[in-house]
Amino acid sequence: DAGVTQSPTHLIKTRGQQVTLRCSPKSGHDTVSWYQQALGQGPQFIFQYYEEEERQRGNFPDRFSGHQFPNYSSELNVNALLLGDSALYLCASSLMTQGYEQYFGPGTRLTVT
Amino acid sequence: KNEVEQSPQNLTAQEGEFITINCSYSVGISALHWLQQHPGGGIVSLFMLSSGKKKHGRLIATINIQEKHSSLHITASHPRDSAVYICAANTGNQFYFGTGTSLTVIP
Numbered sequence: 001d002a003g004v005t006q007s008p009t010h011l012i013k014t015r016g017q018q019v020t021l022r023c024s025p026k027s028g029h030d031t032v033s034w035y036q037q038a039l040g041q042g043p044q045f046i047f048q049y050y051e052e053e054e055r056q057r058g059n060f061p062d063r064f065s066g067h068q069f070p071n072y073s074s075e076l077n078v079n080a081l082l083l084g085d086s087a088l089y090l091c092a093s094s095l096m097t098q099g100y101e102q103y104f105g106p107g108t109r110l111t112v113t
Numbered sequence: 114k115n116e117v118e119q120s121p122q123n124l125t126a127q128e129g130e131f132i133t134i135n136c137s138y139s140v141g142i143s144a145l146h147w148l149q150q151h152p153g154g155g156i157v158s159l160f161m162l163s164s165g166k167k168k169h170g171r172l173i174a175t176i177n178i179q180e181k182h183s184s185l186h187i188t189a190s191h192p193r194d195s196a197v198y199i200c201a202a203n204t205g206n207q208f209y210f211g212t213g214t215s216l217t218v219i220p
Contacts, residue, residue, distance in 0.1 A: 033208070042117075042199055042210035043156075056207050090156060102208075104148070104156035 002027060004093050004105035012111045013081050021076040021108045025093030031055075032074040033102065034066060035090040043090055049074050050096050078110075086112045116140045117202050119211035126218050132187040134214045136200030139181065143205040147174050147185045150197040150213065159185070159198075190218045 005024045013019050025032050031050045035043035045058035049068035068074045072093075078085055088109050092102040117138045126132050138145070147159040160167050160174040162183065167174050171190075176183040187194055197213040 035208075035210075040212075042212045043201075043208075044210070045207040048207070058207060092156075101144075101158065101161050102146070103158060106153075106155040 004091060004103050006089075006091050006105040006108050008108060009106070010109045010111075012113060014113055015081055015083060017081050017112075018077065018079045019081060019110060021078075021089050021091075021110070022073065023076070023091030023093075023105060024073045025091075026103045029093035029095050029103070030072050031094045031096045032068060032072065033092045033094070034074070034076045035092065036060070036085075037088040037090060037107070039087070046076070081112045083112050086110060115211070116209040117200055117211040119198075119200050119214050121214060122212070123215045124217070126190050126216070128191060128218055128220050130190050130218075132190050132194075132216065132218075134185045134198050134200075134216070136183045136185070136211060137181060138183075138200075138202040138209070140202050140204050140209060142202045144203040145176050145183050146201040146203060146208070147183070148199040148201060150199060152196075156199070161203075187216075190216075192218045192220050194218050 007022045033048040034046040037043040047057040048055050052068045063079045065077045088107045090107045091105040094102045120135045145162045149157045162176045171188045173186040195217050199213045200211040202209045
């Protein structure tokens with residue numbers, strides 16, 4: 001049973017570019033949450049997707065957007081990249097009816113130059 | 114002020130020592146999570162607590178809802194326990210994370 005998978009593992013982009021990160025949830029899970037973890041900091045909640053809709057959102061600008069597909073996988077899109085967007089982006093999946101327990105993916109390391 | 118505060122920020126222990134990491138939170142929670150993050154980034158969920166105490170192997174997690182405080186204990190610490198331990202408060206709507214406690218266990 002595959003856990004949460006994310007792609008790519010590492011990514012280097014230039015300021016102003018756009019990036020798409022992908023997440024496949026653990027088998028049987030229907031909810032995906034995205035987090036940004038800057039170096040030396042704890043993760044910060046970006047948003048959560050359930051039934052292909054954004055259900056909750058943290059304090060992130062509209063440059064951060066997402067999508068959830070019918071197979072429950074999810075994408076995180078960041079437009080107009082800034083240097084400060086460099087971080088580890090973590091995806092976590094859960095089952096909405098048991099939403100308190102989340103399983104984390106390995107993360108995508110994004111570097112913006 | 115952060116919604117979740119952890120202490121200490123850094124901890125170095127000799128192999129075999131008993132370790133305690135503390136977490137205080139200011140938000141109302143549905144559950145409190147303890148997570149382990151190794152170098153390279155991958156996060157593993159250790160415990161999810163809403164009351165009382167849980168034990169898994171050498172790890173023990175406790176929570177006091179009235180005092181809004183949780184502790185993670187590691188008995189007979191081992192170098193492979195070296196990692197960052199993160200406390201996260203789940204309000205039911207979103208998670209608030211502490212900045213983590215970096216633990217190094219020396220052989």
